[in-house]
Amino acid sequence: MIAVERLRKSYFVHRRNPGLRAALKSLVHRPREEVKAVDGVSFRVGAGERVGFLGPNGAGKTTTLKVLSGLLHPTSGQVSVARHTPQDRSPDFLRQITLVMGQKQQLLWDLPPSETFLLNRAIYDIPRPRYDETVAELTELLGLRGLLDKPTRQLSLGERMKCELAVALLHRPQVLFLDEPTIGLDVTMQAAVRGFVRAYNERFGATVLLTSHYMDDVAALCPRVLVIDHGHLIYDGSLDELVRRVRPDKRVLLKLSRPVEARDLSKLGSIVSHTDAQAVLQVSQSELQGAVQRALAQLPVVDLTVEDPPLEEVMRELFERGVSEGAA
Amino acid sequence: MSLRAAARAYPALLRTGFAAAVAYRAEFVIWMFSTNMPLIMLALWAAVARSGPVGAYTQRGFAAYYLSTLLVRLLTGSWVVWELTMEIRQGDLAMRLLRPLHPLIAYSAENLAAVPLRGIVAIPVVSILLWTARGQLGHDPILWLLLMPALLGAWLLTFLVMALIGTLALYLESATSLFEAWLGISAVLSGYLVPLDLFPQAVQRIALVLPFRFLLSFPVELMLGKHGRGEALALLGGQWLYVAFALLATNLVWRAGLRRFSAYGG
Numbered sequence: 001m002i003a004v005e006r007l008r009k010s011y012f013v014h015r016r017n018p019g020l021r022a023a024l025k026s027l028v029h030r031p032r033e034e035v036k037a038v039d040g041v042s043f044r045v046g047a048g049e050r051v052g053f054l055g056p057n058g059a060g061k062t063t064t065l066k067v068l069s070g071l072l073h074p075t076s077g078q079v080s081v082a083r084h085t086p087q088d089r090s091p092d093f094l095r096q097i098t099l100v101m102g103q104k105q106q107l108l109w110d111l112p113p114s115e116t117f118l119l120n121r122a123i124y125d126i127p128r129p130r131y132d133e134t135v136a137e138l139t140e141l142l143g144l145r146g147l148l149d150k151p152t153r154q155l156s157l158g159e160r161m162k163c164e165l166a167v168a169l170l171h172r173p174q175v176l177f178l179d180e181p182t183i184g185l186d187v188t189m190q191a192a193v194r195g196f197v198r199a200y201n202e203r204f205g206a207t208v209l210l211t212s213h214y215m216d217d218v219a220a221l222c223p224r225v226l227v228i229d230h231g232h233l234i235y236d237g238s239l240d241e242l243v244r245r246v247r248p249d250k251r252v253l254l255k256l257s258r259p260v261e262a263r264d265l266s267k268l269g270s271i272v273s274h275t276d277a278q279a280v281l282q283v284s285q286s287e288l289q290g291a292v293q294r295a296l297a298q299l300p301v302v303d304l305t306v307e308d309p310p311l312e313e314v315m316r317e318l319f320e321r322g323v324s325e326g327a328a
Numbered sequence: 329m330s331l332r333a334a335a336r337a338y339p340a341l342l343r344t345g346f347a348a349a350v351a352y353r354a355e356f357v358i359w360m361f362s363t364n365m366p367l368i369m370l371a372l373w374a375a376v377a378r379s380g381p382v383g384a385y386t387q388r389g390f391a392a393y394y395l396s397t398l399l400v401r402l403l404t405g406s407w408v409v410w411e412l413t414m415e416i417r418q419g420d421l422a423m424r425l426l427r428p429l430h431p432l433i434a435y436s437a438e439n440l441a442a443v444p445l446r447g448i449v450a451i452p453v454v455s456i457l458l459w460t461a462r463g464q465l466g467h468d469p470i471l472w473l474l475l476m477p478a479l480l481g482a483w484l485l486t487f488l489v490m491a492l493i494g495t496l497a498l499y500l501e502s503a504t505s506l507f508e509a510w511l512g513i514s515a516v517l518s519g520y521l522v523p524l525d526l527f528p529q530a531v532q533r534i535a536l537v538l539p540f541r542f543l544l545s546f547p548v549e550l551m552l553g554k555h556g557r558g559e560a561l562a563l564l565g566g567q568w569l570y571v572a573f574a575l576l577a578t579n580l581v582w583r584a585g586l587r588r589f590s591a592y593g594g
Contacts, residue, residue: 011590071422073587091333091428099426106423108344110351115344122340123429125333151351 001175001207002045002068007077009038009063037063039231040077047174050201050208052222052239056319060231061211062101065177068209069099082175095124098173102180105164107152113163114148117170124171131170138166141196158189165193169200176200178210182217194220215311229319239311246318247309250288252281254295255303268295282309334433341434345441356442360449363401369521370394383526392464393523395457396551400544401520402450404483406439409507412494417502421589432491432582439487466553474560478547481567486543488574495578498585519545539574542567 013035016026038060045051053061066072067079070086070093079086084093107116121131139145142162147155155163165181178197182190194217201208212218218225218239225242227235235242252269259276268291269283283291288306295301308314349356373390376382385393412435415421424431458465466472493510496503515521517540524535524545535541546563549555555563 066422069426071425071589089425091330094426094428097426099422101422104420104423106426108348111344111347115347119340119344120427122337123427125336 001047001049001082002043002209003078003080004044004064004068005042005078007038007041007064007067007079008036008075009060009067009072010075011035011037036231038067038074038228041228041231041233042077043226043233043236045207045209047207048201048205049224050198050210050222052218052225053209053211053228054218054225054315055211055228059228061228062179064228065099065179065209065211069097069177070094071099095171096173097175097177098168098171099177100165100168100179100181102161102183105152105160107160107163107167109153110151112149112151113144113155113167116152116167117148120167120170126171130172134170134172135166138169141199142166143192158185161185161189161193162196165196172204174204174206176206176208176210178208178212180212181210182212182214190214190217191220197221215315219311227315227318235318240308242318243308243311243314246314246321249282249284249309251307251309252283252288252291252295253303253305253307254279254281254299254301257300257302260299264299334429337429338433338437341437342441345438346444348438349442349445353445356445357449360402360446363398363405365515365520366394366398366401383523385523385526388461389464392458392461392552393548395454395461396465396548397520397544399450399454399458400479400482400547400551402446402454403443403479404486404543404547405446406483406487406490408435408439408487409490409494410504411435411438412491413497413503413507416494416497416589419590425586425589432578435491436487440483443483465551468553468557470557471550471553471555471560474564475547475550478550478564478567481564481571482543482547484571485539485567485574488571488578489539489543492574492578492581495581495585498588514540514543517541518543519548539570542570 011034012032014026014030014032016022016030041060041064053064055061063072067074068081068086070089073087082093082096084090084096086093086097107113108119117135120126126134139148142165144162144166147159147163152160152163161181161184169176176197181197182193185193197208197210198221200206208221210217210221223238225235225237225239226233227242251272254265255278256276260279262271262274265271265274265279265281269281269287272280272282274280281291292304292306295304370390373382373385373394374387377385377387377390381389412421415424421431424434427434489510490507493503493507496506500506517524517535517538519535519541524532524541527535542563546567549563550560
């Protein structure tokens with residue numbers, strides 16, 4: 001469904017120091033610099049896949065999504081989405097995709113979302129019965145009842161985001177590019193959006209490429225992740241495998257019936273946090289079994305849980321290591 | 329999107345544009361009142377003409393000219409250059425580019441959809457005023473018939489020139505200063521400030537062939553019955569040639585410019 005070969009996208013940016021002197025100097029000479037936002041990225045995504053696109057700010061995620069959705073022309077490389085070249089922006093291509101950007105909106109600000117719905121119905125030439133059916137489905141899945149007739153500006157951020165998703169999916173696109181779709185939303189709303197994206201993917205077999213800073217989004221939705229840093233793709237595989245490679249150690253969470261000394265805990269592994277009622281230890285995979293047995297035998301444990309380190313930590317460590325080591 | 333598909337979507341675009349114009353009605357009324365330059369010029373020239381006609385214009389002649397100018401200005405105004413420049417700078421154009429509809433078609437509908445609202449406010453007021461200067465208006469019904477395509481041509485030319493300059497924001501940091509320059513020249517050479525036939529002969533000869541005349545003065549000339557039928561038709565042809573040229577130029581600049589679009593933000 002999506003094929004990207006050696007994609008590069010560069011920008012030229014003007015550099016200028018602050019201050020009046022620099023401003024005057026820039027009248028005659030504006031040094032410019034080439035920024036490689038995406039630098040030789042290749043990957044493929046099959047129909048119906050849900051793929052998470054991860055990377056720190058400025059890594060090239062959004063630029064890649066914009067190239068895939070035809071907004072940006074690649075500097076070099078080959079890109080194909082739904083058998084189209086995105087930058088040609090053919091009507092047939094645009095009918096098959098959607099791009100939802102958490103920080104941009106297509107809803108008309110001073111009009112109710114229902115006006116934008118009707119506008120998109122006309123633009124995408126959606127037959128009335130299918131439009132009614134889709135609106136009913138989206139209303140049900142996203143809980144839009146009562147929202148569609150209020151002016152967009154009077155909706156809360158979460159309500160607006162739900163309406164943005166609905167209007168972006170009205171034409172039932174086969175490829176969804178979601179750029180930070182849950183940004184700024186509270187936990188409940190994030191979960192609702194995640195549930196909706198999964199339901200849409202399963203119902204219509206749509207391909208989903210998602211970027212998010214909320215690792216919960218990625219963990220809940222994407223069996224496969226692409227990690228990009230400084231414009232380079234440094235990992236392509238399952239999320240579990242990524243966690244295993246970057247942080248092979250485990251977290252052991254102990255609930256305690258009475259306080260224990262830190263020195264007793266440190267014999268089992270390195271201490272991540274420690275209170276009277278609870279301790280979190282970091283233990284390597286090879287020592288896990290022994291550490292668990294000793295904890296149960298020697299400490300006043302009322303409950304014990306073993307889990308992977310939080311994804312945020314895994315990603316932070318991955319990006320701190322840099323491209324040279326990557327996730328290999 | 330094919331032209332046929334765009335034509336199918338156009339009524340919905342107009343309806344939404346009208347709803348948006350109604351939502352921005354306060355801003356709209358302020359804009360209406362700020363379009364008062366013809367009335368200021370009328371006051372000035374009427375004072376000058378008190379002691380005798382200026383060229384072919386008596387006091388009533390100036391009244392007919394400037395009120396017609398006001399009407400044409402209100403009906404053919406557009407704001408796409410500001411919107412386009414801002415949306416390119418902020419990257420909001422991206423949301424329009426994602427739809428299978430040329431953004432300029434969408435902008436045109438939004439701009440055109442405000443015309444009826446302007447008409448509701450402007451036409452009764454200006455009609456009453458024009459009635460007082462009716463003796464100065466043209467009497468040939470054919471010229472009045474030609475006024476419709478001439479007004480449409482003036483609107484299209486205004487819109488396309490604005491779109492062309494706005495599109496230059498894809499190449500420049502900002503195109504609005506360029507538009508200000510165009511606006512300054514246009515105010516003089518379109519007959520907005522001074523009727524073109526009051527200029528010296530040499531300036532008139534230049535002004536009559538430049539596109540500015542077709543933005544405003546030409547429909548006004550038709551209202552005032554300044555041309556015979558044949559000449560009016562020829563001028564209408566000239567106006568639409570400029571429209572075709574502006575369409576071609578805008579399309580070329582747009583296509584080339586999109587390669588440079590950076591879609592900032594998001």
